[in-house]
Amino acid sequence: MAAQIIGTALRLPVFKVELGDVLSRTEQDTEAVIGGVFASADASGAILLFKGAELLVPRQSRAERRERLAGRVAQRPREDLLASKNGETDPALSDLLERSRRHDRLVIFAAAPTGGLEPSFARRFDVVVNFPFPDSTARKDIWRRTLPGDARVTESGLDYLARWLRWPGSTIRSCCEAAASNAAGEGVPMQLHHVATMLERGYRRRVPPAYAGEAPFSKPTPEGAASVEPLPEESRTRSGAPQVLRRTGTKWALSGALIAAGLGAVVAITRPTVVSQTNTNARAGVVRISYPANWRPGSATATPQLRLADELALTAAAPARGSLLVGRTPAESANALPQSLIAGLAARPQIVKIGPVSLYRYVSSPQPGLRTSRAVYTAPTTVGTIVGVCTTTEAPASFISNCEHVLGTIRLTSGSFLPLGLTTSYAHTINAVITKLNAVRSRAGAELAHATNAQAQEIAAATLARAHAEAASDLARTSAGSAWVANTALANALLMTANAYRALALAASRADPRSYGAARAELARAAEALSLGFAQISRLGYRVA
Structure with missing residues (x-):
């Protein structure tokens, strides 16, 4: 999170690299990957963010730490700081820090809390920032900032999440993104039960009883959008704010990192090339x-x-x-x-x-x-x-x-920027197709719902099948530009719906209750596919009503 804030402030892209994935390769592959990453960052001017940088932090036992603090153990030489478990220096890690030292742009290493850095290791970095684990007040602020703007989560819901989930900011953000994606797939604003679903499915956490006065984990009924006020600027200085540790004295000669994997991390940073104001x-x-x-x-x-x-x-x-x-x-x-x-x-x-x-x-x-x-x-x-x-x-x-x-x-000075990938011609086309389809769905859908005999059911279902098949064909012939993947998904969902209505009509003509029930189940699956298709269109920036 901190790295993205820095990237936005400097107007630079951020390249994220999982350090564990890189170091799990052979020595030759690791060297090639690291070289390619730095070359790409140099060519684009991007900020480099190495996640999982706790692998860089030298390990020491509790007894050694106590003895060191008591002054009974001599400081280890700096070249031994990157020693692996067998006592040998890891060449890949040494090469990584050496490339960071020579790199003239911003390099960030994000690490989980390690209990502090040895002074000799900390001197490798220009700035070291320690993000303390957020308290419940800070966690509530993080939830508020991370939830989508249209999320229907009340203040009491935010209080509940902040009290029960003792998470760092990065985990809160991951959960919000997963819950928001789930809500988008349903075509509804994100609500508290979407968070509960992510807890049970993605994070394997038991959902506790609901807090007094609310039942957030049952299927919700429609409710008004909650009013989520923006966090005031002064709240940035409350408990949970990062502590920045700086060297004093001579100019820093070594490259650094801002080790910032969200709240609850140790951090370090390099100086980028500064563009004239x-x-x-x-x-x-x-x-x-x-x-x-x-x-x-x-x-x-x-x-x-x-x-x-x-x-x-x-x-x-x-x-x-x-x-x-x-x-x-x-x-x-x-x-x-x-x-x-x-x-x-x-x-x-x-x-x-x-x-x-x-x-x-x-x-x-x-x-x-x-x-x-x-x-x-x-x-x-x-x-x-x-x-x-x-x-x-x-x-x-x-x-x-x-x-x-x-x-x-x-x-x-006039007009406004459009989201990338959007074209007005595609929006007009899809609107025309769906408007025409909705007219048939409204009329034939009512006829199907109120049909009193099998023949009426067959006629209404066949009409709906033809309308959805025609809409699918129209979308398949549409030039959707960068939205072609989402357009194809929506066209396939419409065709799936057409096939389900066709099966429903056939079952009605044969007076086959079992086949009719199977067709209705297929219609439910097709409806889910349609919701996902429209959600994909919406995520591209098109407004779907």
């Missing part, structure tokens, strides 16, 4: 951007084939030279780039979030004999697509990172 503003049409003092307005001639409106060009001086071109196209699709520009870029874009701005990123493919590096960024908005082109011939990794930082300052 963005204190100069520029505007072209509806696009407004801030850039560092050592950048200058330039000529917008880098990519004339784009034919951008509201063009704005900037150039960066030393130490990392390059140029940034920003503009707007009238196209609604964020992927509508000229083929001449896409030809030298990666086939599939990445999605990056830089501060409040989310963009598609196309990185240039390596070209033999060419030194120019280019990254193209697009972001769909209600007034067209914002396009940014970062180009450099020197220090590509450093400049591209700085260029992304500037792109993260883009603001619109």
Whole structure:
């Protein structure tokens, strides 16, 4: 959690690496993986987060700790701090810390509580932060912050969770994410019984009796949305706030880590390369951007084939030279780039979030004999697509990172950014399909519910089968763009529903009660599949009513 807060504040992505998974490989594979991780972080400017870093913390017995505190045991040499159980130094861990020391960007090591660090080991890090285990007040704050905005959990429910579940922040967050996913699959706001389900299924915990006045673990009846007030800023300083331990005196020469795996962790940190403060503003049409003092307005001639409106060009001086071109196209699709520009870029874009701005990123493919590096960024908005082109011939990794930082300052004076992957044409198509289907479901569904004989049941069920099959066919032919996986799932669920109604009609025509009951059970399963399909559409950012 702390690492993500830092990444958001610095407007940098966070690469998460499970240290235990990396170190479980062969020595050669481990070295290759570690090298690849640092190379990727260097190229993108990302923050590195190594989870499970308690493997780095030197172990000592209680007797040794007591003797050391009493001054009866000499301090161990630093090269022995990473000794494995057989007393030999682990080369993989030594290599990891050495790479961290040389890395000029932020490196974070997240560890579970270890009971404190030896001073000689702590000196390897620039900053060591100890997150004390949260008390019930802090746990309630964490639950409040982590629950989805539309969660229907009352204040008494938050009190109950905070008192009974003595969890660190990272575990609370994992439980909330799992419960929210479960609620989304049902197509309803998250409620307390979803948390209970995760406790029983995912965490293998016995659910205790409900607190007085509520019965949260039974199937709920519809209720009004609970009002969850935002946590006041001053609450950050109450018990449970992290304690930061800093070295004094000379400049720190060793790389560090912010060991921060949520609350209840020991933490350590490196100094990143600092980008010049963005204190100069520029505007072209509806696009407004801030850039560092050592950048200058330039000529917008880098990519004339784009034919951008509201063009704005900037150039960066030393130490990392390059140029940034920003503009707007009238196209609604964020992927509508000229083929001449896409030809030298990666086939599939990445999605990056830089501060409040989310963009598609196309990185240039390596070209033999060419030194120019280019990254193209697009972001769909209600007034067209914002396009940014970062180009450099020197220090590509450093400049591209700085260029992304500037792109993260883009603001619109008119219109608003759209969630990535969304297209208005797909939204209109799916609305038309579902509206048409709902009309049949309402009419034929009522006829089926009030049918007084088998023939009426057969006719109504057959009508519903045809309507769902037609809707499935319409969606299958729809160009859904980045939503194609969710669209396929929804189309398959509609087809599954059509088959269930077809079986229901056949059972009614044969006056077969057993087959009719089996078809109704299949309809229930199809309804669950439909809910999951709509939940997938909703998670992409489309509003599903």
